Amino acid sequence: MIFWVRRRFCLLIIAVNLVCLNTFLCSARAEISKGGNEKKKINFDYEPLTNTWDYQDLKENIKDLTPEPKIKLDELLQKYEISTSYILPKFSNETDNIKQISQSNNINGNIPKKSLNFPQKTPAKKNDFLLADEPLPPSQQGIYWSPARPDSHAPIAVMGEHIHSEGEIMVSYRYMLMEMEGSRVGTDDISDEKILEQFPITPTRMTMQMHMFGMMYGITNNLTLMAMLPYVVKDMDHLTRTNRRFNTDSEGIGDIKVTGLYQILNENRQRIHLNTGISFPTGSIEARDTTPAGPDQLLPYPMQLGSGTLDLHPGITYLGQSDDWSWGTQIIGTLRLGENSNSYKFGDEIMLTAWGAKKWSDWASTSLRIKGRNWGNISGKDSRLNPNLIPTADPTRRGGTQIDIGFGLNLFVPEGDLRTGRLAIEFELPIYRALQGPQLETDWQLTAGLQFSF
Numbered sequence: 489m490i491f492w493v494r495r496r497f498c499l500l501i502i503a504v505n506l507v508c509l510n511t512f513l514c515s516a517r518a519e520i521s522k523g524g525n526e527k528k529k530i531n532f533d534y535e536p537l538t539n540t541w542d543y544q545d546l547k548e549n550i551k552d553l554t555p556e557p558k559i560k561l562d563e564l565l566q567k568y569e570i571s572t573s574y575i576l577p578k579f580s581n582e583t584d585n586i587k588q589i590s591q592s593n594n595i596n597g598n599i600p601k602k603s604l605n606f607p608q609k610t611p612a613k614k615n616d617f618l619l620a621d622e623p624l625p626p627s628q629q630g631i632y633w634s635p636a637r638p639d640s641h642a643p644i645a646v647m648g649e650h651i652h653s654e655g656e657i658m659v660s661y662r663y664m665l666m667e668m669e670g671s672r673v674g675t676d677d678i679s680d681e682k683i684l685e686q687f688p689i690t691p692t693r694m695t696m697q698m699h700m701f702g703m704m705y706g707i708t709n710n711l712t713l714m715a716m717l718p719y720v721v722k723d724m725d726h727l728t729r730t731n732r733r734f735n736t737d738s739e740g741i742g743d744i745k746v747t748g749l750y751q752i753l754n755e756n757r758q759r760i761h762l763n764t765g766i767s768f769p770t771g772s773i774e775a776r777d778t779t780p781a782g783p784d785q786l787l788p789y790p791m792q793l794g795s796g797t798l799d800l801h802p803g804i805t806y807l808g809q810s811d812d813w814s815w816g817t818q819i820i821g822t823l824r825l826g827e828n829s830n831s832y833k834f835g836d837e838i839m840l841t842a843w844g845a846k847k848w849s850d851w852a853s854t855s856l857r858i859k860g861r862n863w864g865n866i867s868g869k870d871s872r873l874n875p876n877l878i879p880t881a882d883p884t885r886r887g888g889t890q891i892d893i894g895f896g897l898n899l900f901v902p903e904g905d906l907r908t909g910r911l912a913i914e915f916e917l918p919i920y921r922a923l924q925g926p927q928l929e930t931d932w933q934l935t936a937g938l939q940f941s942f
């Protein structure tokens with residue numbers, strides 16, 4: 489019953505993603521069609537002498553318009569007003585140069601284009617987008633969600649929680665360490681001695697390390713593509729009925745994941761985007777090591793490096809901000825598509841997380857996060873594994889529910905040579921565990937990472 493509820497919930501997320509995406513694409517097509525058939529007279533106000541808008545680009549974008557646009561300076565409001573019957577295209581952003589204004593004796597009435605004195609552009613510093621980690625223009629501050637803050641990214645263990653501007657690239661590295669010791673059945677601990685009454689071998693401890701290499705690229709201002717490449721290292725200690733101890737380990741590339749992030753809301757300092765991910769079975773399901781049964785033995789399910797199946801990861805993410813606080817929530821599902829080559833598939837999964845963060849300065853913030861996960865048992869089985877030998881080889885003892893609380897620190901570099909760089913760390917502890925065991929229980933997880941945008 490839990491399996492079907494979880495699967496239906498994940499399918500609901502996919503349906504919401506498709507409906508929202510279709511709605512926004514239809515709206516975009518309608519606006520394009522309307523713009524092609526109807527031209528309205530509009531005014532644009534731009535504050536002078538800021539580091540935000542490139543006036544040279546403005547001049548180039550309007551120079552061929554018909555009728556000729558009229559440009560005047562309102563001395564009282566200190567703003568340029570550009571009136572034209574043409575809907576202007578997107579302007580480029582020059583963040584490092586402050587534009588100068590020509591002689592004031594030519595600003596009354598209509599101004600010829602040559603009366604505006606623009607400095608020569610510096611191509612090396614030219615960007616065709618507003619960097620996601622750059623400050624907002626003064627006219628937008630306090631209105632839109634701001635990216636140039638230490639708390640504008642979620643705690644480092646949360647992935648796919650922000651988007652990037654068109655053309656922007658972010659590279660990242662995360663190191664994750666998880667420690668598991670002792671076993672649990674339901675919500676109760678169970679001793680190794682009790683497990684050995686039923687099984688000849690029991691796992692006693694496991695550590696998992698993951699090196700996650702990531703890249704994000706802004707295809708448009710509303711669509712970002714994310715790719716993640718994990719390198720996984722697993723190590724497990726065992727105890728036998730004869731009081732013999734042994735260790736097994738596995739290591740290698742895990743399942744590569746690609747995700748599209750599509751923004752559907754950005755107003756009132758809030759953002760919402762859809763997550764549509766897919767992971768590919770690049771991680772091995774044939775990991776082997778030496779055991780008491782002999783060398784080169786197939787390891788149980790938890791020691792494999794991938795799922796062996798093509799998996800969907802639908803979801804949705806919400807972000808919000810105030811002057812000194814930020815918050816967010818994300819729900820992500822995992823749907824396994826068919827059985828792998830060894831005749832089984834891991835259980836579907838649903839993960840819900842929510843966090844709040846406090847901005848202490850322009851470069852530091854702290855966060856508190858709660859995360860809940862529910863995952864199902866393995867369907868099918870690998871016929872080479874004996875489920876009566878050790879609990880980790882029993883596919884009916886792999887499901888569970890866990891709730892964690894995380895404490896995070898985010899550091900952001902707002903200026904200098906390392907501008908837009910980020911360093912973050914988060915430490916998670918379980919506050920609730922219910923496992924279909926006996927199954928090793930997670931004691932803590934540490935995630936640290938570096939991010940840099942350019």
